Amino acid sequence: MRIKEYRSHFIQELSPIYDEAEVESFFYLILEDKRKLKRIDLALQNDLGFSENEIQNWNIIVEQLQQEIPIQYILGETNFYGLNFEVNENVLIPRPETEELVDWIIESQKLEVQSRSLGKKTDFIGENWRVLDIGTGSGCIAISLAKNLQNFQVFAIDISEKAIVTAERNADKNNVSIHFIKTDILKLINLDELQTSSFPVSIKYDIIVSNPPYVRNLEKAEIKKNVLDNEPHLALFVDDNDALIFYKKIAELALKNLSKKGKLYFEINQYLGKETVELLTKMNFKNIELRKDIYGNDRMIRCEI
Known part of the structure; x- marks a missing residue:
């Protein structure tokens, strides 16, 4: 069967569940992953075909997509901040909003380095600067920072042993050194x-x-079925009556363990921006900055001790 003919079948089977643009994006993601072919290759080579074995494999993927299993889990990988990451049912799929948080940190650090190179006083002293990623999951934040920040030691913790194992593989894949450890942050003093x-x-x-x-x-009720049914709830949900439990605990630890003028960054619930700022204000953090993501939602906070 010609690939173009199968493409029509693929779209027909999945269009009742997804919009056509999303189905097309799925098709070309899979095509590049399985055959190393891009959209332009298919346009220029009209007679490219699938073997019977390939069709069987593609039909299995169609069935998985019909069950609303995320395409990233089906392929076993995703792209984040220009890097490739393994993802599986033990870790969240990295979001574009988290890329914005990473970019904020990296760009802020570049300004620090630039200021330092001009002989101005900066918040950082010495060459062995350190960053800690709490709740690392796939390791996407820690690894992206390690890849882009020079002279930084990067540490990362998570409660899930399986997440740590995945993050370690991702660190190896991206040729960075991260110090990982499994722990329950809520139990730390x-x-x-x-x-x-x-x-x-x-x-x-x-x-x-x-x-x-x-x-x-x-x-x-606002979460898509593919997320609810597949991504780890341990990394997603908090009790309605204690929604800021992790922010309070991490902020308490930051007060004890940040260097002078050290910075604390959070990705936050878009509906709780005001409440998160109030929490940090009451804890005497300084220079608190709340930022919106590309969709206009309150999404990230930076503050200092």
């Missing part, structure tokens, strides 16, 4: 408790960043 060969005692972090669980159970 001080980050000094993370003492291991990778986490020295009493170190201070220049940046702490977290994209913690923040979706309230009352918001489940």
Whole structure:
């Protein structure tokens, strides 16, 4: 069967569930992954075909998509901040909004370095700057920062052993060194408790960043079925009555473990921007900045001790 003929079948089978543009994007993502062919290749080579075995494999993927399994899980990978990441049912699929958070950190750090190179005083002292990613999941934040920030030691923690294993593979895939450790952040009194060969005692972090669980159970109705049925709820949801539990705990730890003028970055629930700012204000954080994402939603916060 010609690939163009199968494409028509693919769109017909999936258009009742997804809009046509999304189905087309699925088709070409799979085509590039499985055959290393791009849209232009198919346009220029009209007679390209699928073998019977390929058709069987594609039909399995169609069935998975009909079950609304995310395309990233089907392919086993996704792109984030220009890097390739393995994703599976143990980790969240990285979102574009999180890329914005990473970009904010990187661009802010570039300004720090530029200021330092001009001989001006900066918030960072020395060459061994440190960043800690809390709730690392696939490792997308930590790895992207390690790839783009020079002279930084990057540390990352998560409660899920399976997530840590995935993140370690992603670090190897992207040729960066990350210090990973499994722990329950809610049970920590001080980050000094993370003492291991990778986490020295009493170190201070220049940046702490977290994209913690923040979706309230009352918001489940807004979550797409493919997310609800496939992505790990442990990394998504919090109790309606204690929606800022992770922000409060991480902020408490940041007060003890950030370096002087160190920065704390959060991705946040779009409906709780005001409440998150109020929490940080009451905890005496300074220079609190709330930013919107590309969709106009309150999505990220930066503050200092």
